[in-house]
Amino acid sequence: MTAIFPYLNFENTKEALAYYEEVxxxxxxxxxxxxxxxxxxxxxxxxxxxxxxxxxxxxxxxTTILASDSFGRAEKINNGISLLIDYDVNNEDDAKEVEALYERVKEAVDVEMPLEEQFWGGKMGAFTDKYNVRWMLHGQDYTKIEK
Known part of the structure; x- marks a missing residue:
């Protein structure tokens, strides 16, 4: 199966892992x-x-994320890239997990958009963490979307 995974670089990944585990x-x-x-x-x-x-x-x-030290390469994430965690609001376990993530981090990150209902009918939130990684959370009722 072909897939794409976010692969982040940090100046000190060992430290970043502790941050992501704690926060x-x-x-x-x-x-x-x-x-x-x-x-x-x-x-x-x-x-x-x-x-x-x-x-x-x-x-x-x-959601699986990969990372390593930057080894002298630029360690800042391009401002044009965000990590989007998308979930179906009908899947109670996924919705609970993603919404709990937002509640855990909202006081420790720079919230750009609180996770809340949006005009299109889904939930959306966005924030940037201490490593300048921009995260977007999006929940949608996928049973209502025409294919």
Missing amino acids: FGATNITRLPVGKDQAVQFNMSPEDADDATMHSQFDIAC
Whole structure:
């Protein structure tokens, strides 16, 4: 199956993972540190390798996100990119999970649009976290949409 996954880069992914776990309630967190043998490839000392992240994965609101350290590349997310978590409001488990995510984070992020009913009939909210990642939450009754 072909798929696209958000793959974020951070200056310190180990620190970012702790943030997403604490603030967003991230689950299923895995992290592959840079091995001591690979440290030189990443322009770091073997002592610093364990704190560097070659690859990681975590789930937020049943959505998988991948991440690694930026290794000298730009660590800011392009302002033209947002992560959209879209859910069917009829799926009680998904709706509860996404709406609980918003309630957990709303005091710790920069809320651009509160998660609430919109003129088109769905729910929408948007916010930016401390790493400049812009998140959009969208809930819709997909049984009412014509195909």
